[in-house]
Amino acid sequence: MSVHIVFLLSAAMSHGTVPSHFSVNTILPIPKTKNASVTSSDNFRGIALSSIFVKLLDIIVIHRFYDNKCKKNLTV
Secondary structure (H helix, E strand, O other), X not given: OHHHHHHHHHHHHHHOOOOHHHHOOXXXXXXXXXXXXXXXXXXXXXXXXXXXXXXXHHHHHHHHXXXXXXXXXXXX
């Protein structure tokens, strides 16, 4: 299974695109405080849950391009 995941993420990095289902998230409402009214939408914040594959791709991109971004910000 890990070999297939590596192939998927490597293909995404080399082609510069990801499958469309990578952009699908589930948003869960989380109450801001326990004492707040649960009937008001102002008392909730949304938490997006994404696929583990998207999280792995994010980690790969951050590790791969972290040095380039830091050096670029320091010279600007």
